[in-house]
Amino acid sequence: MAMIFGFLYELALQGVQMFIVVLIAPLVMGVTRKVRAHLLRRIGPPLLQPYFDIWKLMHKEAVLAHNASWIYRVAPYFVFAVTWVAAALIPTYASGLLFSWSADLIAIVALLGTARFSLALAGMDVGTAFGGLGSSREMMIASLAEPAMLLIVFTVALVAGTTQLSSIAALFSTAAVGLRVSLALALFAMMFVGIAENARIPIDNPATHLELTMVHEAMVLEYSGRHLAMIEAAAQVKLVLYFSLIICLFVPFGMATGERSLAAFAFAMAVYLAKLFVLAALLPVGETALAKMRVFRYPVFLGGAFAAGALAVFLLFVSRGF
Amino acid sequence: MSETLQTLLQGRTAIAGHRPWPRYEIDAATWDALGAALAAGEGTLLGLWGDEGLVHMALSAPTLPTPAIVTLAVPDGTFPSVGKHHPPAIRLERAVCDLYGYAAAGAPDARKWLDHGAWGITAPLGSRAPAPLADPVAYDFSPVHGEGLHQIPVGPVHAGIIEPGHFRFTANGEIIARLEERLGYVHKGIDSLTTGCDIDRAARLVARVSGDSTVAASFAFARALESARGISAPPRAVALRGIMAELERIANHLGDIGAVCNDAAFALILAYCGILREKVLAACDRVFGHRLMMDKIVPGGVAHDPSPAELGVILAMLDDIAPLFADVVEEYDDTPSLQDRTCATGVVTPDLVVKWGAGGHVGRASGRDFDARRNLAYAPYDDLGFLVPVFMAGDVDARVRVRIREVEASMEMIRMLIDSLPDGPVRTQATGASAGEGVAVTEAFRGDLLVWLRLDGSRVARCHIRDASWFQWPLLEASIENNIVADFPLCNKSFNCSYSGHDL
Numbered sequence A: 001m002a003m004i005f006g007f008l009y010e011l012a013l014q015g016v017q018m019f020i021v022v023l024i025a026p027l028v029m030g031v032t033r034k035v036r037a038h039l040l041r042r043i044g045p046p047l048l049q050p051y052f053d054i055w056k057l058m059h060k061e062a063v064l065a066h067n068a069s070w071i072y073r074v075a076p077y078f079v080f081a082v083t084w085v086a087a088a089l090i091p092t093y094a095s096g097l098l099f100s101w102s103a104d105l106i107a108i109v110a111l112l113g114t115a116r117f118s119l120a121l122a123g124m125d126v127g128t129a130f131g132g133l134g135s136s137r138e139m140m141i142a143s144l145a146e147p148a149m150l151l152i153v154f155t156v157a158l159v160a161g162t163t164q165l166s167s168i169a170a171l172f173s174t175a176a177v178g179l180r181v182s183l184a185l186a187l188f189a190m191m192f193v194g195i196a197e198n199a200r201i202p203i204d205n206p207a208t209h210l211e212l213t214m215v216h217e218a219m220v221l222e223y224s225g226r227h228l229a230m231i232e233a234a235a236q237v238k239l240v241l242y243f244s245l246i247i248c249l250f251v252p253f254g255m256a257t258g259e260r261s262l263a264a265f266a267f268a269m270a271v272y273l274a275k276l277f278v279l280a281a282l283l284p285v286g287e288t289a290l291a292k293m294r295v296f297r298y299p300v301f302l303g304g305a306f307a308a309g310a311l312a313v314f315l316l317f318v319s320r321g322f
Numbered sequence B: 001m002s003e004t005l006q007t008l009l010q011g012r013t014a015i016a017g018h019r020p021w022p023r024y025e026i027d028a029a030t031w032d033a034l035g036a037a038l039a040a041g042e043g044t045l046l047g048l049w050g051d052e053g054l055v056h057m058a059l060s061a062p063t064l065p066t067p068a069i070v071t072l073a074v075p076d077g078t079f080p081s082v083g084k085h086h087p088p089a090i091r092l093e094r095a096v097c098d099l100y101g102y103a104a105a106g107a108p109d110a111r112k113w114l115d116h117g118a119w120g121i122t123a124p125l126g127s128r129a130p131a132p133l134a135d136p137v138a139y140d141f142s143p144v145h146g147e148g149l150h151q152i153p154v155g156p157v158h159a160g161i162i163e164p165g166h167f168r169f170t171a172n173g174e175i176i177a178r179l180e181e182r183l184g185y186v187h188k189g190i191d192s193l194t195t196g197c198d199i200d201r202a203a204r205l206v207a208r209v210s211g212d213s214t215v216a217a218s219f220a221f222a223r224a225l226e227s228a229r230g231i232s233a234p235p236r237a238v239a240l241r242g243i244m245a246e247l248e249r250i251a252n253h254l255g256d257i258g259a260v261c262n263d264a265a266f267a268l269i270l271a272y273c274g275i276l277r278e279k280v281l282a283a284c285d286r287v288f289g290h291r292l293m294m295d296k297i298v299p300g301g302v303a304h305d306p307s308p309a310e311l312g313v314i315l316a317m318l319d320d321i322a323p324l325f326a327d328v329v330e331e332y333d334d335t336p337s338l339q340d341r342t343c344a345t346g347v348v349t350p351d352l353v354v355k356w357g358a359g360g361h362v363g364r365a366s367g368r369d370f371d372a373r374r375n376l377a378y379a380p381y382d383d384l385g386f387l388v389p390v391f392m393a394g395d396v397d398a399r400v401r402v403r404i405r406e407v408e409a410s411m412e413m414i415r416m417l418i419d420s421l422p423d424g425p426v427r428t429q430a431t432g433a434s435a436g437e438g439v440a441v442t443e444a445f446r447g448d449l450l451v452w453l454r455l456d457g458s459r460v461a462r463c464h465i466r467d468a469s470w471f472q473w474p475l476l477e478a479s480i481e482n483n484i485v486a487d488f489p490l491c492n493k494s495f496n497c498s499y500s501g502h503d504l
Helices: A002-039 A049-058 A070-088 A105-125 A129-160 A165-172 A181-197 A225-250 A262-288 A295-318 B005-009 B028-039 B087-100 B190-194 B199-207 B211-229 B235-263 B267-288 B308-333 B336-342 B350-356 B360-364 B396-419 B473-480 B485-495
Strands: B023-026 B044-051 B054-060 B068-073 B078-080 B103-105 B150-154 B166-172 B175-182 B436-443 B448-456 B459-466
Touching (some): A002 A049, A002 A070, A049 A225, A070 A105, A070 A225, A105 A165, A105 A225, A129 A165, A129 A181, A181 A225, A181 A295, A225 A262, B023 B028, B028 B068, B044 B448, B054 B448, B087 B473, B175 B473, B199 B211, B199 B448, B199 B459, B211 B235, B308 B336, B336 B396, B336 B485, B350 B473, B360 B396
Antiparallel strands (some): B166 B175, B448 B459
């Protein structure tokens, strides 16, 4: 009986982990927009507006192009599902959860790659000029961001001796790891990759109406109704995913790693949410100070991330002490 | 073709009643020779428009004392093409052909321009022959040959709240090989509407051609009409017109500076410029009773005489925004990521702006030192010292910097005009019956805006408005070649050509 109860308790903890990333995602986006609006001397939409928008889109008619294939119709759900799975795998408030052994950091990178691939396919599916333009730019960014991301994975794995996020988080939240140059470089690279992957300024402008300058928005320009709701939700979850990844890898302090009491989990959750909203507020501060860069400058920006990641890996080859 | 522009027009007798510049009636051979002389770079085309059985062409040249209008009768419905010598005339000739049905013989481009087949008639100012409705989408874009090229159609309906126009890009990946514009979606039939209508109505129509240039258009219309009548507005009215024109320039330039920066996703400057622009418009509203000062310049003077307290509102507003604007300029200067986008983007070469006679910030950013307020000086600018900023780079950054300097110059001009504002009436009688023809060019915020009109008693027999955009749109096509697709919005916003003022 106690065993079943204990299992259900663990299952509930895992369930909280899975649903918190989806349920909090629109609010995180709302905070980002609100802070940006305030920085631009505007009042901005209500914090809960992203929830209203998704609700509204869910109830609107989905308009499909005549030549849209099943790929186009399936892609939004697939992208959302894959992004959700990836986000749910990142330890947010507790390590050692029930499903945390089912996938590692490399699997998360692969899941995100799959989501991007299907969205790029969907962008080209209806055959509009903008869809193709967006897909080609997205793949260009991906081809630059993914190597940098893998180097971050290597850096972290070399320090922690594993690619299991749960173990990494548990290890990094102790004092044993200490301040490391390699991790600082990895954090730097991670921020660059996160900006590029989430289509934020200076790589992309999520608020633009200019079709010709869009990347992510150009791919999904033809989507409407529930399809668009799924894509928006997936984009919001992806932002939370990257925030969570940064929190888990670089500032896991406060995460519930040992004690399994409800109070410990509640405290860890509060700490996680606080960190999440701090990051959500910091993002637009950086965005407001920068203009969007030229498309052909992306390699320079993401090359910087790659170089930082590579340097971190090399340092670790020289000595595990870095 | 050995004759120069000067000798072609020398010794001719100007038509009586056309003021302030001469108008000559010429024959087809001279018309053709003038086209060749323009192509040889001897002068600048100022406009080309149709009239009943006539075509008119306005041109200026350093060898002529003033700009001149030449007129050719077209009894058989064709006239020698100027465009075959001088490309800036091509679109103007296409518009003449669409509105009047007069064909430009030998023209390199015989496609329709304003007529999208949606009128149900051809040549609304000419034969008015019924024509079947045509598919407005059908249009032969110029073919582009080459490997790996693909087309990107944009518009006429855009994602932002802007005017309609179609842009057909041929690109090789991200690099633009060719841009072709298709305009005419906001054709309102202004030429037809003003024909034969009374002066007050014509003035109101001209003021509504394009809301952002309403003061400049009304200013030009009023001056053309006063020239035709041989009267002049009272000194106080003239100074007030200058104040309004500069307020309009400041408001529009502030909007443009912000919009260009916003297109590089730098929304901070847009936000600040939005605040400043609002302060300007709010002051205009308080002083003149209309945010855009529409219908405040009327034939014979101005419609409202502001009290000293109201003028104080303008001065207070200028004192308020001047330091804030300096902050905006500093922010622009101190943001390398922004200048990385604007510098060396969308370059227009100096020879092109000279050939097209492009005015405004487009010309002055590429080294064409022309400002109608100074080069075709008119009151109140003729005895006002002011700076005309000229840059050589020809890129987006230069066009932004021209605007920045012009905002500063305009603020200074308004202060000078208010300081030396004469007393007296602000309106003279401009109605009544008389015949005559008048022409005027004013410097709108986009560049030189020409209004030509012919009066017939108390009515306007014909009125033509030529916006600066006619000679700027084609340069946008040139500026974007070999740039990347994602930079087009930035270039387009730095030009900010008028759709409504062009499509008429």
